[in-house]
Amino acid sequence: MFSGKTEELIRRLKRAKIAKMKVEIFKPAIDVRYDEVKIVSHDESYIHSTPVDHSGKILLMAQDCDVVGIDEAQFFDDGLPDVCEQLACRGIRVIVAGLDMDFMGKPFGQMPFLLAKADYITKLHAICMQCGNIANYSYRKIPNEDRIMLGEKDVYEPRCRRCYQLDGAIS
Numbered sequence: 001m002f003s004g005k006t007e008e009l010i011r012r013l014k015r016a017k018i019a020k021m022k023v024e025i026f027k028p029a030i031d032v033r034y035d036e037v038k039i040v041s042h043d044e045s046y047i048h049s050t051p052v053d054h055s056g057k058i059l060l061m062a063q064d065c066d067v068v069g070i071d072e073a074q075f076f077d078d079g080l081p082d083v084c085e086q087l088a089c090r091g092i093r094v095i096v097a098g099l100d101m102d103f104m105g106k107p108f109g110q111m112p113f114l115l116a117k118a119d120y121i122t123k124l125h126a127i128c129m130q131c132g133n134i135a136n137y138s139y140r141k142i143p144n145e146d147r148i149m150l151g152e153k154d155v156y157e158p159r160c161r162r163c164y165q166l167d168g169a170i171s
Helices: 005-018 056-061 080-089 111-117 161-166
Strands: 023-028 038-040 046-048 050-052 067-070 093-096 137-140 156-159
Touching: 005 023, 005 038, 005 046, 005 067, 005 093, 023 056, 050 056, 056 080, 067 080, 080 093, 080 111, 137 161, 156 161
Parallel strands: 023 050, 023 067, 067 093
Antiparallel strands: 038 046, 137 156
């Protein structure tokens, strides 16, 4: 979290639009943190998107486009990697943003499968809020064992491996 994933996704999609490409953007319907329809970064950049409750709907809605953007991929169902593969096989550029690990430091949702099939990967890092080093982990600041818990700075904090381990998050 807080590494600029959504900001980078928005930047790439806006550039595709500048290039006069037909762009479709999707986000999971459960992600209503900033807006029900827009994809919004922590710095309040935004782009209009279509919320979907199942990845299969992306195939139906992305018929005649050049580029498909997908945000918060970790919240999608098991069909997302196949959907992305089908789109790519049609010649559509697919740009996906998501967390690779959950708050327990475990692979998150379909991200490991998407990473394995991706042609290109850009891994962004946040800054550890404890020591200032590169942060790879999302430390949950409040007690809650639910794997999926939407939150922002009040709930999560980026941490490096050392600071994450110091609080007992990795055993």
